[in-house]
Amino acid sequence: MKYRILLWFRSPWIGTIILTILGIAGNYFKWDLSLNLRFALGSAALLIIFRLYGLRFAVPALLAINIPFGFGGSYLFMTGLFGLEILFLYFYFKWFNKGILFKGDLLFWGCIGLPLVFLMYQYRLDEMGIKMMTLVILEQSFNSIINLLIASILLESIISRIKIDIKPTYTISLGRIIFKYLIAFVIFTSLLLLTVSSHQQFQDIRGLYSSYLERSSYIYKQDIEGSFSDMRTVKPLMNKYKKNFYIDSVLVSPLGSSMYSTLDNKTTKQLVQDGSYESLMIKETADGARIFHHFPLNRLTLIERWQESYFVMDIPLNHNYRLLLKLTAAFYLERIYIFYIQSIITILIVIGIAILLARPISRKITKPLLELAKASNNIPRKLVKDTPIDWPNSNISEFHALIENFKLVSLVLENQFLQIQRDKENLEIRVVERTFDLAESESQKRAILKYAINGIISTDHQMKITEFNPAAEQMFKYSREQVIGRPLSDLLVIDTSQQEDSNHSITAIRSDDTPFQVELTRSEILAEESSFQTFFVHDLTQQEKERAQRNEHERQLEALNDRLREEQGVAEKQKSITGNLLESVQEGIVMCDSKGIISFINPTMLSLFKIKDYTGYSVQQLLHHIEDQLIEGTSSWIEKLEQFLNGEPHWNQGELVLLKNEKILSLYVTPVTDTVQQIEHGVILVFRDRTEEEQVKQMQNELISVVSHELRTPLSAMMGYIEMLMIYQDMSIEKRHTFIETIHQEGQRLSHLLDDFLDIQRIEADHAEYHMTYIPLYELLQGICHQWNPDSRDRIILHHEGVDEVFITGDHHRLIQVFQNLISNALKYSSAESLVHIVIEELPHQIRVSIEDSGIGIPVEDQARIFQKFFRASSASEHQIKGTGLGLYITQRIVNDHKGELSFVSRPNEGSVFSVLLPKPKKNDSAHSIE
Known part of the structure; x- marks a missing residue:
C-alpha cells in the first residue's frame, strides 16, 4: 500500500505516541543554523496532535514534549506558552469552524506569544542586553513560523489520505497548497542565504583574530627572547603589551609550568593545563606558532559558546620556552549581533511580504481551475x-x-x-x-x-413430428401427411443421453422397414410455454461407400509413401557416398548455386590454397583470395571465369593456374543443369593439381633429349668407324683392330642404355625376375672392379674388414648391375686423380657395402630427389657429365627388391658415400638357387 505508514495515525493513541516521540526528539536535538538561530521542532508535533486528535490528547503530549527544556523556569515558561497556544487555537476553531491553522497560530504569536516572550526576557535585560534580547525574540519568531509551516504541510498530507477515528478524509484546496509552498520556499531560501552569510562571517572573524595575533606576536616574541638575559624585565614587558594591545599572555617554562602571566591564577591554570575547553586549530605559521579557537564545553547554545570563547596563539621560544597569547572573542560580538538583527528583521519583512502576496498569487494561479470547475458543472444537463x-x-x-x-x-x-x-x-x-x-x-x-438437401424433421415437446421436408420424404419413403403427428421413434432410433447440437451416427428406418445409417444433428428451441426440437438428418449410405474408397486410397497412399521413403533412404545413402567421394578425391572441388554462393568446398581445395572454409560466401570472394596467391601476370583466367559465371558462353577447359608456391593447377568448370526443365542450378569448379605431371613431362622431355643424344653418340661413333673401315681397305691390322674394338665398346654402351630402359619397364610393371643364389660378395666386387680399364681400375680400392669370405643371397646379374652403377657414378663424378674406396662391413644381421668418392658431391637442394626417375643433379649439368638419370632409380628398386636399403651421405665439393645394406642369408637356406 502506497501510504501504509500513514495508517498508524488512524488510532489517536498510536498517533499521539509517535508524534510525541518525534516532538521530544525535535526539542532535544536542536538545529543551530547560525549564531543565534537555534530551531526546536517539538511544537510542530504538538500542533499536529491537537489538530488531529483534539485537546485531550494535546495536553499530555505538551507536558512530555517540553521535557528537553528541563524542569526549571524554562520548562514552566515553555509549557505555559505552548499551553496558551493550544487553548487559543481550541477557542479559535470553536468560533471559526472552517478556520485555518496557519492563520490562527499566526494570530496567536502576533497578539499573545511574542509579547509574552518580550515580557519574560524584560526582567533579564540588564543581564542579557538589548541586542541579545532582540535576537532571542527574533529566534522565537522564526521558531514559531517554521514549526507552524511544517505542521500545516504535514497535516494536509495526512488528513487528505486517511481517515482519523470517525473523521472522513478531506480534499485540499490547490490555492492553499500553493500558498504554503510559496511561503516555505521564501523561508527556506532566506535561511539558506543567512546560513551561508553566517558561515562567511565566522570565517572572517577567525581570519581577523588570526591576523591580529600574528602581527602582535612578531615584535612581542623578539622582545621576550631579548629579556631572557634579565628575567626581571619579563613581567613589566608583558603588562606593557596587555595595556597597548589588549592581549593577555602567559610565559610557560620548559617544564610546562606557568612562570609569568597577566591573567589571574585560575584563568592561567585553565589556559595552560585545564581541558574544559574544546580547541580548534585554525592556523600554523611558518615559524611553528599555532593559533587555536577555544570553546567552553559546558555551554549549550552557540551564542553562549562564542561569548566565552577566546583565541590563543602558542609561540615556541628559545631554550624550549613557550609564550601563550590570549584574545577574547567577545570583542567583535557586538557587530555580529547587529548583523544578525538586521538580517533576521529583513528576512521577517520578506516573509511578511510573502504571506501578503502568496494569497493573491495562489488565487491568480487557481482562478482558471475554479472557473473551469464552475463551467464543467452538470454538463449533461x-x-x-x-x-x-x-x-x-x-x-x-x-x-x-x-x-x-x-x-x-x-x-x-x-x-x-x-x-x-x-x-x-x-x-x-x-x-x-x-x-x-x-x-x-x-x-x-x-x-x-x-429445397434443403438434408432431411429436416421438427417435433414438439412430446417428440411428435410437426414438420417433414421433401428431402426427408425422399429419404424415408414417407409422405409428409403420413408422418405428421407420429412419434419420432418410428423413424429414428435416438439415444436420449446424447448431447444437443452434437453430430452422431444413428440407425433410421424407411417405410419398408429397411434400416440405414444417418448422421443426426439435434437443436432444441425454448419458447415461452413450450419447447420444440429440430433434427437435421444426413444419409450416410453414399458416404459409407466413399469412406471405403477413401480407406483404399489411404492404403495405396501409405504404400506409395513407404516406397518414397525407401527411395529417399537410397538417395540419402547415395548422397552420403557422393559427399565422401568428393571429400576424398585429389582434386579441389567447389560447388556454388545459381546466385554464386558456395554450397560445398572439399578438404583438398582448402589444402591446395591454404584457405578457410568459404561455404556460404560468394565465389567472387574466394577468387579474390586465390588471386593473391597467383604468380604476377597470370590472373587473366579469373576475369574470364567471372564473365562465364555472369552468362558469357565461352570457357576454355583446363585453364592453367600458376601459384607462387610453384604449384601448377588446371581449372575445369561444369554447369549443373536440370535437363528436364532446362534450369541451371549452379556450377562446379574442379582444380586439378598438375604439378607432378608437369614435372614428369618436363623430365621426360629432358630424357628424350638426353636419350637421343646418348643414342646418337655411340651410333655416330660406330657409323664413323664402319665407314672408315669400308673406305680404307688397306688399313693396317693394328688400326683395324683398334677400330673394331671401339665399335664393340660403343655397341656395349648402346646395349647397356637399352637394358636400362627395359629394366625400368619391367620394374614398373612388376615383371622383373630375380634368380636368388648364394654369392661370395668379395669375389663379386673384385670381378666388377676388373671390368674397368687399367687407369680406372687403379683408382678403385677394395677393403674387406673380415677374415672369411662373406656370402649374400641375391640375383648375381642384378647385384653386378647395382654395384656397377654405384662405382661408375663414383668414378664419373670425381676427378681422374681421386680414389674410390669400397668397404665391406659385416653387421650382426646385415652386410653393408660402402662406395666412397671425393668428387663434386650432390647439392643439398637436390638430395631429396636424387632417387627419382630421370632426375639429374644440377652439379652434373654444370660439369657437363653425361647420363640419363635412370641409374640410381634402377639401383634403389633392385636393392629394395632384395629387402635391402640404399642410402647416401653427400657434401658438396667434398664427395659422397653410398651405402648398400643387404640381409644376411639364414642358416637353413639352401645353397642352391632360389626364386
Missing part, C-alpha cells in the same frame, strides 16, 4: 437544455491544455447525445422493418425446408 457553456481562458499552458480537454469531452458528449437521439429514431424505423423481415424469414424458412 446543459447539453439537454442546449445551454451555452462559458469556458474560461488561461495563458498557462497546462491549464490551457486542461480546458481544451474539457471542451473536447463536452463536444464528445454532445455528439453522443445527438447520436442517441438519432439512434432512437432509427430504432423505431427498424422495428417496422423487423416486422416485414419476420414475414420474409417465414417464407425463407419454407423455401429452405423445401
Whole structure:
C-alpha cells in the first residue's frame, strides 16, 4: 500500500505516541543554523496532535514534549506558552469552524506569544542586553513560523489520505497548497542565504583574530627572547603589551609550568593545563606558532559558546620556552549581533511580504481551475437544455491544455447525445422493418425446408413430428401427411443421453422397414410455454461407400509413401557416398548455386590454397583470395571465369593456374543443369593439381633429349668407324683392330642404355625376375672392379674388414648391375686423380657395402630427389657429365627388391658415400638357387 505508514495515525493513541516521540526528539536535538538561530521542532508535533486528535490528547503530549527544556523556569515558561497556544487555537476553531491553522497560530504569536516572550526576557535585560534580547525574540519568531509551516504541510498530507477515528478524509484546496509552498520556499531560501552569510562571517572573524595575533606576536616574541638575559624585565614587558594591545599572555617554562602571566591564577591554570575547553586549530605559521579557537564545553547554545570563547596563539621560544597569547572573542560580538538583527528583521519583512502576496498569487494561479470547475458543472444537463457553456481562458499552458480537454469531452458528449437521439429514431424505423423481415424469414424458412438437401424433421415437446421436408420424404419413403403427428421413434432410433447440437451416427428406418445409417444433428428451441426440437438428418449410405474408397486410397497412399521413403533412404545413402567421394578425391572441388554462393568446398581445395572454409560466401570472394596467391601476370583466367559465371558462353577447359608456391593447377568448370526443365542450378569448379605431371613431362622431355643424344653418340661413333673401315681397305691390322674394338665398346654402351630402359619397364610393371643364389660378395666386387680399364681400375680400392669370405643371397646379374652403377657414378663424378674406396662391413644381421668418392658431391637442394626417375643433379649439368638419370632409380628398386636399403651421405665439393645394406642369408637356406 502506497501510504501504509500513514495508517498508524488512524488510532489517536498510536498517533499521539509517535508524534510525541518525534516532538521530544525535535526539542532535544536542536538545529543551530547560525549564531543565534537555534530551531526546536517539538511544537510542530504538538500542533499536529491537537489538530488531529483534539485537546485531550494535546495536553499530555505538551507536558512530555517540553521535557528537553528541563524542569526549571524554562520548562514552566515553555509549557505555559505552548499551553496558551493550544487553548487559543481550541477557542479559535470553536468560533471559526472552517478556520485555518496557519492563520490562527499566526494570530496567536502576533497578539499573545511574542509579547509574552518580550515580557519574560524584560526582567533579564540588564543581564542579557538589548541586542541579545532582540535576537532571542527574533529566534522565537522564526521558531514559531517554521514549526507552524511544517505542521500545516504535514497535516494536509495526512488528513487528505486517511481517515482519523470517525473523521472522513478531506480534499485540499490547490490555492492553499500553493500558498504554503510559496511561503516555505521564501523561508527556506532566506535561511539558506543567512546560513551561508553566517558561515562567511565566522570565517572572517577567525581570519581577523588570526591576523591580529600574528602581527602582535612578531615584535612581542623578539622582545621576550631579548629579556631572557634579565628575567626581571619579563613581567613589566608583558603588562606593557596587555595595556597597548589588549592581549593577555602567559610565559610557560620548559617544564610546562606557568612562570609569568597577566591573567589571574585560575584563568592561567585553565589556559595552560585545564581541558574544559574544546580547541580548534585554525592556523600554523611558518615559524611553528599555532593559533587555536577555544570553546567552553559546558555551554549549550552557540551564542553562549562564542561569548566565552577566546583565541590563543602558542609561540615556541628559545631554550624550549613557550609564550601563550590570549584574545577574547567577545570583542567583535557586538557587530555580529547587529548583523544578525538586521538580517533576521529583513528576512521577517520578506516573509511578511510573502504571506501578503502568496494569497493573491495562489488565487491568480487557481482562478482558471475554479472557473473551469464552475463551467464543467452538470454538463449533461446543459447539453439537454442546449445551454451555452462559458469556458474560461488561461495563458498557462497546462491549464490551457486542461480546458481544451474539457471542451473536447463536452463536444464528445454532445455528439453522443445527438447520436442517441438519432439512434432512437432509427430504432423505431427498424422495428417496422423487423416486422416485414419476420414475414420474409417465414417464407425463407419454407423455401429452405423445401429445397434443403438434408432431411429436416421438427417435433414438439412430446417428440411428435410437426414438420417433414421433401428431402426427408425422399429419404424415408414417407409422405409428409403420413408422418405428421407420429412419434419420432418410428423413424429414428435416438439415444436420449446424447448431447444437443452434437453430430452422431444413428440407425433410421424407411417405410419398408429397411434400416440405414444417418448422421443426426439435434437443436432444441425454448419458447415461452413450450419447447420444440429440430433434427437435421444426413444419409450416410453414399458416404459409407466413399469412406471405403477413401480407406483404399489411404492404403495405396501409405504404400506409395513407404516406397518414397525407401527411395529417399537410397538417395540419402547415395548422397552420403557422393559427399565422401568428393571429400576424398585429389582434386579441389567447389560447388556454388545459381546466385554464386558456395554450397560445398572439399578438404583438398582448402589444402591446395591454404584457405578457410568459404561455404556460404560468394565465389567472387574466394577468387579474390586465390588471386593473391597467383604468380604476377597470370590472373587473366579469373576475369574470364567471372564473365562465364555472369552468362558469357565461352570457357576454355583446363585453364592453367600458376601459384607462387610453384604449384601448377588446371581449372575445369561444369554447369549443373536440370535437363528436364532446362534450369541451371549452379556450377562446379574442379582444380586439378598438375604439378607432378608437369614435372614428369618436363623430365621426360629432358630424357628424350638426353636419350637421343646418348643414342646418337655411340651410333655416330660406330657409323664413323664402319665407314672408315669400308673406305680404307688397306688399313693396317693394328688400326683395324683398334677400330673394331671401339665399335664393340660403343655397341656395349648402346646395349647397356637399352637394358636400362627395359629394366625400368619391367620394374614398373612388376615383371622383373630375380634368380636368388648364394654369392661370395668379395669375389663379386673384385670381378666388377676388373671390368674397368687399367687407369680406372687403379683408382678403385677394395677393403674387406673380415677374415672369411662373406656370402649374400641375391640375383648375381642384378647385384653386378647395382654395384656397377654405384662405382661408375663414383668414378664419373670425381676427378681422374681421386680414389674410390669400397668397404665391406659385416653387421650382426646385415652386410653393408660402402662406395666412397671425393668428387663434386650432390647439392643439398637436390638430395631429396636424387632417387627419382630421370632426375639429374644440377652439379652434373654444370660439369657437363653425361647420363640419363635412370641409374640410381634402377639401383634403389633392385636393392629394395632384395629387402635391402640404399642410402647416401653427400657434401658438396667434398664427395659422397653410398651405402648398400643387404640381409644376411639364414642358416637353413639352401645353397642352391632360389626364386
